[in-house]
Amino acid sequence: MKTIVLWKGDCHNSAVLNLLALCSSALHIFTFTMYSAVKKYLPLPYFLYFCFIFKQMYDNTKVYHCTFISFFLQNNTIKTCKYNILTFLPLNLFEQFQRVANFYFLLIVILQSVPAISTLPWYTTMLPLLTVLFVRAAKDISDDLARRRSDKEINTRPCDILQGGSFKAEQWRHIHVGDIVRIRKDQIIPADLLLLASTEPHSLCYIETADIDGETNLKYRQALHCTHSRLQTEGQLSDFDGLVTCEEPNSLLHSFSGTLHWMGEQYPLSNDRILLRGFRLRNTHTCYGLVLFAGPDCKIMRNCGLFTVKKTQIEILLNRIVILVWRIAVLLELEILFESIEFIAATSRGDSSLYMGFLTFWGYIIILTEISQLIFSFEFIHVVHSLFIDWDLDMYFIEKDTPARARNTALNEQLGQIEFLFSDKTGTLTQNILTFKKCCVSGVIYGDNPCSNPTKEREDFSDQVLVDRLRSGEDRSLTEFFRVLAVCHTVMAEEVDGDLRYQAASPDEEALVTAARNFGFVFMSRTQDSVTVSELGKIRVYDLLAILDFSSQRRRMSVLVREPSGKIKLFCKGADIVIFERLETKCLYLDATEKALEEFAKDSLRTLCLASKNVPEEFYQSWSKEFLSATMAMQNKEAKLEAVYEKMEQELTLLGATAIEDKLQDGVPDTIHILKKGGIKIWMLTGDKQETAVNIGYSCKLLDNNMEILEVRCPRLLKVESEDTSDNFFQSLCVVCFFWKFQDEIFQQDSQIASCTKQVGILQHFVELASKCETVICCRVTPLQKANVVEAVKRQQKAITLAIGDGANDVNMIKRAHIGIGISGQEGLQAVQCSDFSLAQFRYLQRLLLVHGRWSYLRVCKFLNYFLFKTFSFSFVHIWFSFFNGFTSQPAYENWFITLYTVMYTSLPVLSMALLDQDVSCHASLKKPKLYWIGQEQQLFNLRVFAVTVLQALLTSLTLFFIPYGAFYNTAYDFQTFSVTVGTSAVFTRITYWTRFNVLAIALCLILYFIMTFILQSAHLYRVAPQDFSFPGAAYNAFSHPYVWLTILLTVVVSILPALIVRALNKALRSPDLHRVRQKALGNNLGGDACPLQGSLIQTITLSLIKGQFRITSSPNLQVLGHVEERLE
């Protein structure tokens, strides 16, 4: 193996290249890579690299190369784990202290450890902080170990590498750039390869790309002729001494450019010579490839975004609030500081008043920081909510023994706020199984009696009438119909153990050919120029004259065959519109067929029309000449071919239509329907073809027949002028965006800034339009584009997004969205590895969002309100007290009370509410998806709610302090009695936030409070440590005064009354129907299905184009696919 792979960015000097090409024969093993990271961080001069090269030239062993050069060589190891033993502690701590609260905490601990400042003992903060850090770190370790395991699993997959003249079994990680590897059938391609040869004729090689772009049809790649012919044995392969220059590693999956220098010649390399990592080899026994990009340089890996720590909106808001509180506290304390300096200046004789004031300032910061406790509880609640998701039996998929998993435990409440849902198609919405369901021949629909034999499995097509008619052979068109199915396709047949197996380029074709076989029209085999079919037992061989290929523009394919009888026939199948356009003028059954098609479309079946035509010999002769010249054309070949095809496909006789079901996963339409009713906009992002995508859109109820489809072929054109674009219009609009054609100019993730800015502009217009629409389907998108779309919506709409997918092509999107969900239980776990939640089935999404998400949001918000209320109302008392204690940081409560207040006396009600609260049952939230809006609108926790909470807390704290103040003013009651009175009242006021789940907890906590108070103020504990338990007998003495009780009673009732009044008024004034409230709040009706447009409204949108102005009038909708084919070009 004497191969060099050079990336263009590395070496522009062709002289050097030539030199290397010359030298290459002298090299034994040599791979040369400088990848950008090394280049960036190690600014080694150029000559140094060449030193390596020349050293390498004289060395013939791979050992040398491994030890010396391997630092610069990219091997195929991937690494997704974040830490190692050394970096764990600093990295993890760094990450943890990025959270404002943790950092704040640390500051407090530091302050508390200064004796002059400390108003509370250090352990009140230190222990909780350590707990939080430890627990978090443990979780991070376990997550990282899981990633490490999966990395290891992937890196140690087996593969064959050519070493010293023969292939040896190695692991993926041992692959280096420049190696030649051997791939067997059904293996996954380990790195980006240049296809050198395969065992198939012409070195064809079939691949399945479902993991990369979601397309399930087989594709083929072909090796260069020169490598195909000269590299057939291991010996030849090991003597291969080509030099490849190619582009630098990038993320574009559909493009590649490079050159192979070999045997003194240059061969251009394009995308169809390349096998990408993640492809699966199909129908090909073996193929050989040269590694061009390995490991993180692979295109699919380049499509994986960086791992970022996700934060929920509430957490961000919370961080802001913590900072706000901190600022308020500082202001308050500054005020107190000035007062206190004055006070000290007036009273103190010894210490400097400024110094004392300084100490007081920090002292206040400590006692006013109860809010930091919030973080533990927050963490804790998140974990339990995640556990509830893990535990949910209704999201447990029995068949595959997979429960739902919350892999990221910090995002739960955001599940209740989703506004945009981005879904992959293949494997997520569909099962990727196509079955032949119905057909219509000569206007008669067959296969329409599902009730007749319910015992049989649903998928099976069975219609005795059809079988009988076929057998009798009466109906000529019926025979013709199945003949077309058996002949007109590009399927390959393969006999395995006497069993006929079909390998089709698309699953549709496979379904059709299989159906034909079931009815006795068995496609047997195919050669270059013939097709053998067994028709009801009789073998017939058709001479294949021409294949008029399928393309997404033509939307049809035809074959031209000579029947055994000698007649020439054209068999054609394609989309209904395309076929109808080309029918003979007086066509029978046209109306009946159209009606059948409508019916099929209603059942969300994929339809195709079949037609045939007798071709006169003379016409064929003249046509075949044109055809030949078109195939030989060097320029404009496609357009010429199309024109020739067009000439042939005219005056067709309609035979009938087929209906295929693309099997959806269970419950997908229901789930989509419910989620849409919940106000979630669902976008389908798929790498698949437009037709397929739209069809699936219909079958999964993403689209319905009342929707207009705006087909956008070039997002550049989009700029909607808002004059006539009422919301109603967009409600029934679906944008189908077709990215394929313009991907290069629009979404190319180039480092060039110019194209980046351009891209942002276009995406902006697109998202602006699309996010107004009811549904969006994006076809032909690459993983990176998926992520870009998600990112754009996130940024522009400021909405919470969720991405769900199952394959490697969804990883980037999953990482980029606020919440990423992986469908587990499939092959290829990358999506799950990167996801925040994993589900076994798409249908569990409704429960995850509408039940768990909604509850989580509700609970977290209630918790935050409650927590902020109880903390503020508790802490503000210190401030009021400071006005009466000379602005010193004397806490108004006993130290133990302060410590236990959050942890013990109030934690249980808070937690029981935050963990268990349900405003409506899970059945109700599934039945009324519109209840979901509270999260989307951030109804329960926002700055307004926060302000109200703070106000309430302020009032409560005023009550808490000033009623006892009035009662104890100028009396003989002492400080400790006062403390106990205020403290007890504070504990009792927690009743304010009662819900059905925490009544018991509140009662328990009150009991606990009294028990703990008496324990902590007991004589025994005082004797053990007088310093730490300095309140002996305080509660006992206080509670023996009825006056104290009366004070507490008044304080508590006055604190609770406002909340009670608000609740009572709320109850009286609130409309019982939440739906109506919602409609009022939104000002319009969001339920898309509530007012179907019925196609009667004619709306205009004006699209201003770069080229000029276009006015589009949407016409009354048609029934089947592609209603409004607004070609914007």
Place this chain on the structure above:
Amino acid sequence: MLIVFFLPHLLYFSSYWSKILKMKKDNKPDNTAFTQQRLPAWQPVLSVGIVLPLFFIIGLAFIGIGIGLLITSNNIQEFEEEYTGIGDNSNCYICANNATANCKCTLNFTIAQPIQGSVFMYYGLTNYYQNHQKYLSSRDDQQLAGETYYLKNPSQSCKPYQMDINNNPIAPCGSIANSFFNDAFALYYNNQGFLDEVKLDGSAIAWWTDHNVKFSNPSQTGSNLSQIFEGTVKPINWSKPVYNLDVNNPDNNGFINEDFLVWMRTAALPDFRKLYRRISGNYSSFMPSGNYTLEITYNYPVKDLPGKKKVIFSTVSWMGGKNQFLGIAYLVFGSLCFVMGFILLIVYAKYQNVEDNDD
């Protein structure tokens, strides 16, 4: 209590562990009421039938309590006399401006109505921040609890009254003790020309827990208090050492001196009063109207604060001293409740679409 925080995390990991250890055959979650969130719940229902009566009941109850409190408070007979000695014509003017120890001044006052029932005598201070943080923490509870080690080694918290200039430990140390209120009073009834001393009882004026639990003298068998306290010095502002506070009653000395205990039970607010004596003897249940003379041993300087000193005579009731605030507050909020009840009644009547179950 931190276990509360650990628990769920432990649970979380245990789910991993159980998987790793293959404790369960499959991944099927447990079907329990908790894991499936089917816990039964109960909530006090806020229906009209409950809320409206609740408001009226609370209103009525509060008005009742308020009236009761006001009556009680008004029945308390209280007599207050200031003796700071600020004005020129004040008897204690000389003492207040002349810092000689044990300066005596007298205060004559007349009680117009005879006071029925037992009467407590308080001294009151205003603008006196016993709740100042530095002041409040300037004590050594271990020393006061009678731990012998801390007697000689007072805690740092007592600074600057931890050691005297000669580095002798101060007992009791700290600001609170140092600022011990040391005015003394003697009360005489002007009974038709001659002064009849009104007996004042200083026993059991402190909390039982303070006397028996919180404070105790260091014990040392076979030695009296002065021996025990040997090696310590009295607080700087004191005239007598701590073991010699009450010459009449040897048991009322040291850290458990009742006056000292009362002082050490710091006040919550800057204006406060502290129990000084109960009136006993002939006048224990009845103080006749007439002229009284209070002889004050004026030691305690409050001029610099600037604060005031007062003596208060007050009958006692279940609610403590005279204070109308709570009664008025009860009345106000009770009435508010009542009004609110009516408002709610109107609102409920107007909006009929009220369901009976909350949420």
